[in-house]
Amino acid sequence: MLRGTGDPVRWDNLTLSAQSNQAQPDQGELFGTDEVVERTFDTPEFRGMTFYEVWARSIVNKVPGASRMPFRWTINPYRGCSHSCVYCFARRTHEYLDLDSGHDFDSKIVVKVNAPELLRAELRRPRWGREHIAMGTNVDPYQRAEGRYRLMPPILEALRDAANPFSILTKGTLVLRDLDLLRHAAAVTEVAVNVSVGFVDEQLWRSVEPGTPASRARLDVCRKLTEAGIGCGVLMAPILPYLTDSDEQLDATVRAIAETGATSVSPIVLHLRPGAREWYLGWLKREYPSLLPRYRELYARGAYAPQFYQRDVTARVAQLARYHGVGSASPQQARHRSA
Numbered sequence: 035m036l037r038g039t040g041d042p043v044r045w046d047n048l049t050l051s052a053q054s055n056q057a058q059p060d061q062g063e064l065f066g067t068d069e070v071v072e073r074t075f076d077t078p079e080f081r082g083m084t085f086y087e088v089w090a091r092s093i094v095n096k097v098p099g100a101s102r103m104p105f106r107w108t109i110n111p112y113r114g115c116s117h118s119c120v121y122c123f124a125r126r127t128h129e130y131l132d133l134d135s136g137h138d139f140d141s142k143i144v145v146k147v148n149a150p151e152l153l154r155a156e157l158r159r160p161r162w163g164r165e166h167i168a169m170g171t172n173v174d175p176y177q178r179a180e181g182r183y184r185l186m187p188p189i190l191e192a193l194r195d196a197a198n199p200f201s202i203l204t205k206g207t208l209v210l211r212d213l214d215l216l217r218h219a220a221a222v223t224e225v226a227v228n229v230s231v232g233f234v235d236e237q238l239w240r241s242v243e244p245g246t247p248a249s250r251a252r253l254d255v256c257r258k259l260t261e262a263g264i265g266c267g268v269l270m271a272p273i274l275p276y277l278t279d280s281d282e283q284l285d286a287t288v289r290a291i292a293e294t295g296a297t298s299v300s301p302i303v304l305h306l307r308p309g310a311r312e313w314y315l316g317w318l319k320r321e322y323p324s325l326l327p328r329y330r331e332l333y334a335r336g337a338y339a340p341q342f343y344q345r346d347v348t349a350r351v352a353q354l355a356r357y358h359g360v361g362s363a364s365p366q367q368a369r370h371r372s373a
Contacts, residue, residue: 079178083116083141093152094167105168105201109153111185113144115173117205118245120317121272124172126309135309136316140245143179150188157196166199166224176206178245190215199224203269205231205246207255216264228267228300229256233278234290241321242274250290257294268294271302273347275332275339276325279303284347285354292358299360301351303344307337 071087074080095108114128118140125135133142146152156162169175175186190212193200200219202209209216209227219225233239234249246252259266268291273279278287291299306314311333319326332339355361 075182080182083143085179086142086144087147088144089148090146090152092156093146093149094156094162105166105171107165107167108171109149109167109169109175109189110172111146111149111175111183111189112173112177112179113146114139114142116140116143116178116245117174117243119205119243121242121274121304121306121310121314122173123305123307123310125313126307127172129309136313139309143177145179145183146185147183149185150192153189154192154195157192157198164196164198166201167193168201168203170203174204174206175202176204176208180206180208187212187215190219194219194222197223201226201228203228203230204255205229205243205252207247207251210255210258213259213262213264216259217262220264225264226267227259227264228269229253230269230271231256231287231291232270232272232274232302233283234287235278235283238274238277242317253290253294256291256296260295260297265297266294267298267300268296269300269302270351271300272304273301273351274304275343276328277322279347281350284350288351288354288360289358292355292360297361299351299355301348303339303347305337305339306333311337 070089073085073087074083075085093109093111095110097106097108113131114133115122115124122139125139128135128139128142131144133139157164169189175189180186194215200223204227216225216227229252231249231252234253236248236250239246239249253268256266256268270287270291273284278284288299304314315326315329318329332343338344
């Protein structure tokens with residue numbers, strides 16, 4: 035189906051406010067009603083989903099100064115995400131389109147169809163300093179929609195042609211489609227790729243990340259990228275309190291990461307910002323109701339778990355990473371040295 039939007043979606047002169055920047059590290063995003071097309075596709079992988087094709091007026095977005103992010107610039111060709119991760123911190127951004135942060139975020143995807151052309155223009159600006167650009171920091175650029183819209187190949191080509199450094203964070207296996215482009219870009223600039231794998235428990239994965247490839251499939255992406263000469267790290271995120279933080283669970287995950295040849299592992303404990311908090315706690319109430327009181331206590335002061343808890347998890351993962359040899363040529367040799 036193809037039609038102009040007549041739905042109550044707040045497109046007209048949409049610009050992210052200071053409040054919305056707390057949920058999404060982009061500034062200056064703008065597009066208008068006359069530039070939006072709504073599509074649905076009657077195929078199994080897209081059934082029940084709606085895509086809003088928009089003509090954005092900017093694509094390289096500046097991260098607010100108060101952000102915890104270790105970079106200043108991002109590109110997000112999509113808003114909303116079919117990965118449907120119940121904990122996704124970006125959920126609240128959909129509320130600024132008068133959509134909800136739950137099912138709408140999972141199934142109503144904004145597609146910035148002119149992102150590649152915009153990027154080339156913005157990279158040519160005289161004042162642009164070829165700073166590092168991060169992708170996948172809000173929603174995944176290799177989510178299901180990318181298989182149809184194919185925005186990432188021309189985006190990577192633009193970054194390659196400008197020799198502009200960039201990084202990608204993804205839960206998607208589709209990044210392997212662009213392996214040759216990543217190789218070509220790495221020959222002229224700094225390229226970093228990380229996959230996100232918080233745990234390897236298959237039953238939990240099906241419940242908490244239902245739209246993503248399996249954890250083991252993501253780890254296989256890391257292995258293949260590393261074998262192809264594109265160093266790949268793993269963002270071990272999120273670590274879910276009382277669900278994936280036991281010694282046994284952390285060991286199984288770090289061991290699986292080490293076996294891929296990953297260059298690094300970076301643990302991040304679950305954080306629950308508004309929008310994600312309500313959706314995640316609703317899931318927890320359905321699936322693990324006995325844990326609700328413990329979560330309310332742990333997150334009583336805000337979106338982040340207490341520092342003592344975060345430090346404990348980080349220290350245990352670091353010890354396991356040394357033991358299993360994450361980043362070493364041979365995990366087996368690392369285990370032998372530490373024995």
